[in-house]
Amino acid sequence: MDKILRIDMGAEGGPKITSGEPGDYAGLAGRGMTSAIISKEVPPLCHPLGESNKIVIAPGLLSGSAAAQSGRISVGCKSPLTGGIKESNSGGQAAQVLGRLGYAAIVIEGKPKDDSLYKLIINKDGANITPDNSIKMLGNYDLIDKIKEEFGDKITCISIGPAGEMKMASASIAFTDMEFRPTRHAGRGGAGAVMGAKGVKVIVLDDTDMKMRQPKDPDKFKKANKSFVQGLKKHPVTGEGLPAFGTNVLTSIINEAGAFPTNNFSKGRFDGVAKISGETLAETESSRGGNPTHGCHKGCVIQCSGTFKDKDGQFLTKQPEYETIWAHGANCGIDDLDAIAQLDRLDDDYGIDTIEMGATIGVAMEAGIAEFGDADAAIKLVKEVGKGSDLGRILGSSHCQRPVNACI
Ligand code: SF4
Structure with missing residues (x-):
């Protein structure tokens, strides 16, 4: 996981995507990554729904590998609910898929110049963002059904429902589970409203042809994982x-x-x-x-x-x-x-x-x-x-x- 994907929603001519080395954030993951980026890059007095806030989505350190319990995902932003740095955590498939795609974090920043709603697609070839106003105000379940028609069900989604679009302070971000249902949520702190303010309705993750992350020392990794699993089961x-x-x-x-x-x-x-x-x-x-x-x-x-x-x-x-x-x-x-x-x-x-x-x-x-x-x-x-x-x-x-x- 050596890349950070940035999407500037306010760029001239429409959203601009860049992908680069983690720099100062190398070695960080999950909660450490999301809070470090928000702390360093978001002005503390900015409006949570304004262009200076950012939404950061980061998988855990071992996400995308065979390590047990490695699939939690962290979402960070300045919270519209508390005004502080918010970290909200979720299960679902996204962390494992992002890890296999090689991303340590997705950072969505800026503010779109119009009120279009966007769909961000990330796969082995990189990332692409397109406006799609046909998904406006869809509930998460209908949205996922519609996405399934377009991309099949071997993908993973991160999405907001109408509450996020309406920028409500209780809005969550949904993550699809193993059965491709939007049941797991980063619920705390109103992160869904920040994603809504960025104009992003759904992030579609497709890890087709991507491989599981491999440990440097497979024997030691296997042994450590086995004893961790035994400890949890006991x-x-x-x-x-x-x-x-x-x-x-x-x-x-x-x-x-x-x-x-x-x-x-x-x-x-x-x-x-x-x-x-x-x-x-x-x-x-x-x-x-x-x-x-x-x-x-x-x-x-x-x-x-x-x-x-x-x-x-x-x-x-x-x-x-x-x-x-x-x-x-x-x-x-x-x-x-x-x-x-x-x-x-x-x-x-x-x-x-x-x-x-x-x-x-x-x-x-x-x-x-x-x-x-x-x-x-x-x-x-x-x-x-x-x-x-x-x-x-x-x-x-x-x-x-x-x-x-x-x-x-
Ligand atoms: S099912 Fe429970 S224990 Fe397993 S990853 Fe999800 S939240 Fe964690």
């Missing part, structure tokens, strides 16, 4: 709890400890916890033909993700994470897994962070906009965000600690 958390119940393994434990966010953080224990616990979630998924033990990218041996099917056995969304379960569940007084899964699907489709959205709806419920426990009302509120109505734009741009009514 550990009760990574070898048993996470594969069986996902991150939602935490729900019962944290509720018992009295620290489970409930009814807008006003309580630490939730009466309906048994209905939304990791144990119930795994049982529900298995009974409907879903899968509670699933990797979000190739080479994951922990397999804490899963697939959630609806009552008719149709795929609805990935297994909601612990954070989604408390934010959209207990924190809104909702003890219905199907409703939480539907909220998760809508969030992924619109491209919004589930923690931010659940916390905001909890505040809205406390403010009297809906009743705690009213799942239909919570779904309607998230749909307002997708529509970009006045209320939706307030909800989609609220910080979870800021009362909704303070913005009205």
Whole structure:
């Protein structure tokens, strides 16, 4: 991974692509790479949605190799939500593919001179960017279907939904998983709004004909990888709890400890916890033909993700994470897994962070906009965000600690 790909969206005559040596950033990867570039190149007082901000996407140090658990990806920018340097992390296939394509980072900078929406394609021959206004305001799921028609399904995508295009402060960046579904998200900090401000809707990654990155000493690498995998498999958390119940393994434990966010953080224990616990979630998924033990990218041996099917056995969304379960569940007084899964699907489709959205709806419920426990009302509120109505734009741009009514 010896190249940094830069796309200047504000260049004269349209977006300009350059690719070069990492220079000062040599040896950095993932979170270190994204935060170093933002810290060095983005003026601290710039507007997060202005031309001086940058969005940096960087795979991990070992991404693209055969190392287990090497497929996390980091996104960095000045956050429209906090105003600070934001690092948001995701799973999905993109890190492995970018690593094989030889890129240590993608940096998107500047601001387009018009309101066209762009599609960036990166493959073995380099990168190409083209305007495509037919994808404007598509949800992530429809977008991926459309991209599949054009490029097939042996690719990987990084994309934003309508929330990112509307530059909402809760907007996420979606990464497709092994089944080419936009289920993994860099959710925190509003990175999706920065990608929206750059006018980039989707990055298509195609590593056809690219080889896996090879270690300098294959024997030592193999030995180290083997002992790492054995350690993960032997550990009760990574070898048993996470594969069986996902991150939602935490729900019962944290509720018992009295620290489970409930009814807008006003309580630490939730009466309906048994209905939304990791144990119930795994049982529900298995009974409907879903899968509670699933990797979000190739080479994951922990397999804490899963697939959630609806009552008719149709795929609805990935297994909601612990954070989604408390934010959209207990924190809104909702003890219905199907409703939480539907909220998760809508969030992924619109491209919004589930923690931010659940916390905001909890505040809205406390403010009297809906009743705690009213799942239909919570779904309607998230749909307002997708529509970009006045209320939706307030909800989609609220910080979870800021009362909704303070913005009205
Ligand atoms: S499935 Fe879980 S453990 Fe595996 S890479 Fe994804 S987030 Fe990490």
